[in-house]
Amino acid sequence: MSSLYPPIKPYKTELLPVSDLHRISVKQFGQESGKPVLFVHGGPGGGCDARDAQRFDPSVYRVILVDQRGSGDSLPPAELRDNTTWDLVADFERVREHVGVDTWHVFGGSWGSTLALAYAQTHPDRVKSLTLRGIFTLRRAELEYFYQGPGTNFLFPDFWEEYLAVIPEEERGDMIKAYYKRLTSPSSSVRASAGRAWSRWEMATSRLQVDPSYLSRADDPAFADAFARIEAHYFVHGGFFERDGWLLEKEQMDRIRHIPARIVQGRYDVVCPAKTAWDLHRAWPEAHFTMVPDAGHSAMEQGIERALLDATNEFAKLD
Structure with a gap:
């Protein structure tokens, strides 16, 4: 079938x-x-x-x-x-x-x-x-391949720029940690910006060809907030x-x-x-x-x- x-x-x-x-x-x-x-x-x-x-x-x-x-x-x-x-x-x-x-x-x-x-x-x-x-x-190497580079960023440099843009250059040595800080911020606007950028990065790279309808999921604030916050929470803690x-x-x-x-x-x-x-x-x-x-x-x-x-x-x- x-x-x-x-x-x-x-x-x-x-x-x-x-x-x-x-x-x-x-x-x-x-x-x-x-x-x-x-x-x-x-x-x-x-x-x-x-x-x-x-x-x-x-x-x-x-x-x-x-x-x-x-x-x-x-x-x-x-x-x-x-x-x-x-x-x-x-x-x-x-x-x-x-x-x-x-x-x-x-x-x-x-x-x-x-x-x-x-x-x-x-x-x-x-x-x-x-x-x-x-x-x-x-494993840490898997996380770094996708969220830190070098890795997926070599194949999707355009979307990688969007993902990087949320984080100041001095914090880019650990992107997961930097995102986690923002995704757990008391500021709703900071969380929203980080949630959308984190989610767009994953939506853009998940298919062999970028699917605009799938990418648009990141524009749903409730989905992006839960998706990005929980992912970063698990990743910063090494999956427990x-x-x-x-x-x-x-x-x-x-x-x-x-x-x-x-x-x-x-x-x-x-x-x-x-x-x-x-x-x-x-x-x-x-x-x-x-x-x-x-x-x-x-x-x-x-x-x-x-x-x-x-x-x-x-x-x-x-x-």
Whole structure:
């Protein structure tokens, strides 16, 4: 199959309390008696879209879309307190228990691949399969390639100038730190300017060709604020991992080696470059690996979309 399944509406939507502060949005699509799959969105801070449910056969799957803390329809929006990788991993366990399933398939792209790996490594007995796209493990070198350079800036110098312009020259030695300072400023105008610039940089570079409609997402102040603030929060804290490269360490990989998995990567992805997916493939040769030759980062590029649908259709056959 090479195109998404038709649009569907959720059969259940709710806000699930996961702490004294946070309530997370949980939407369920497809068959209530179907094979459960957790969709893990990107960002951090990106939120889910109903389109995400269209990657799964609605006659087979029970699709569970969760907006992570501070993201999408979760409340409070753009909240950074009590918002770490391990809070989100714990939230997924709460969701699993809440919806009443013992095990489920897990699907994540970009930051969603990071979080899906962290969840699976923490709860390997709960994961029936992993589908991972646009691999990101939040190593410092990955962050610097995209946000600091040299790296993506050599390919998108025009948009890089916009991204740089918000930060005074004397602070450009650590762009993530400089942006984080502004994205957490008490000034709404400072936050808005930084949020839009940070988001435009990612929207501009996420597809093989710049998509003006996708780029315009950065003009939505609410989206840009949550997306940029939460991303910078996670990145300045190193993803809240014990050490750089922790996800790819042998001890961690051995915990999930038995799980059926597919890794899908765009050859020309400049947001999450192919080296990270290759490193994951080398650490986990048991997982099926697909390098899409004519794609960038976005799940909506044709070759990636086709490979993801192949994965979800294949995993639909698992008992």
